[in-house]
Amino acid sequence: MVRPFQETCAGCHQGGILGKERIAGSKGIPFLTLPGIDLITINKHNARIGEWPELSEAELTPFMKVLLSRTPESAELVKTVEELDLQDLTQATDEEVAAVANLVWEIKSLFVAVVSGTNSDVLADFPLDVVLAAQKQWLPNLLNEMASRAEAEADAPAKLTPASAPVQSGVTGESWAEYGGWYRQDHTIYYRPTEHKDPFIRMWLDLTGPYAHDGSSTHAAQIFAHLTKPGAPGDCVKCHSIDKVEGKGHKVNWSPASPETKTGRFTTFTHEPHFGAMSDKSCLTCHELQRSAPYRDSFKENNPMTFVSGFSSMKKDLCQTCHTQGVARQDCMLCHKYHINGIVTPMLETKLPTQSQIAESKGP
Secondary structure, eight states: OOOOHHHHTHHHHHHHHHTTTOOSSOSSEEEEEOOOOOHHHHHHTTOOOOOBOSSOOOOOOHHHHHHHOSSHHHHHHHHHHHTSOTTOOTTOOHHHHHHHHHHHHHHHHHHHHHHTTOOOGGGTTOOHHHHHHHHHHHOTTHHHHHHHHHHOGGGSOSSOOBOOOOOOOSSOHHHHTTTSEEEEETTEEEEEOOSTTOHHHHHHHHHHGGGOOTTOOSHHHHHHHHHHSTTOTTOGGGTSOEEEOTTSOEEEOOSOOOGGGOOSOSBOOOSGGGGGGOOTTGGGGTOOBOTTSOTTGGGTTOOGGGOOOSBOOOOHHHHTTTSSTTTSOOOGGGTBOSSSSOOOOOOOOOOOOOHHHHHHHHOO
């Protein structure tokens, strides 16, 4: 039995999960943003986008790409703008600028959906007050603007209206969310892991893993790669391995292996009866570390069949220090199975003879 995280791992690893050990980069995952856009070029093309912040340098996150790709049309729109530098549209065609303008309205519609409470399970416990505060600061006229556009798109303002200047504060959202949760900074809403087994990160890894095939550049694969890269917020894959599943992308191993899952082995072993024999060396009483073994490298292939142990193999001589005549049992069946993978006894169907068969067997 593997002891729980709080008993064995939290003392050293809790800080890494919460991002306290990160020196560079944000401690949270960028989730919702108002991406920086070349507003000068947008205005030159008379593209109608309404208000939009002039100073944003945020990028469109892979999470937003997934949320915005709700329909084939919007998915195609996201694909089009991915090829563009949104902060420099000087070389963009009229069609590409129009696509960027449509993207702006899609983002605004997404914010309206979140503000109105029609968010989905993939937003976890997304707090309404965070997005409301962001909307009031970044896009104060959003609801009136969307209502007017719905009534008469032709009456929408031809020129953009810069959003209100942000309110300055001495406390950053990241420091306020020291113990995890949602916060906003500049023109991005971040999610910072709250604890071990963070439901938000785990849900997104389980959701995108099946679509994260090798070499794939889909938005789901981008999210999976972002959350599993070294030093990613949550640091999940520092301890949890990833397996490649043939034809089914990847999966994260959240639970440790158990004896029940190890089929095809002739030997069995239970640790509990042996704890009393441990010296002050604890586990190293029996297990010898093999420091030169490429233990970490064996995980890079995401193939459980190439696992390399960090311990030297157990030797029979070690067992025989106790399992000798007159000390502890030493019969073969104590440690070894006679059959492996289970034995299924076939059920034979007994057929009763008919009266005619009985009569024939008796003869004339």
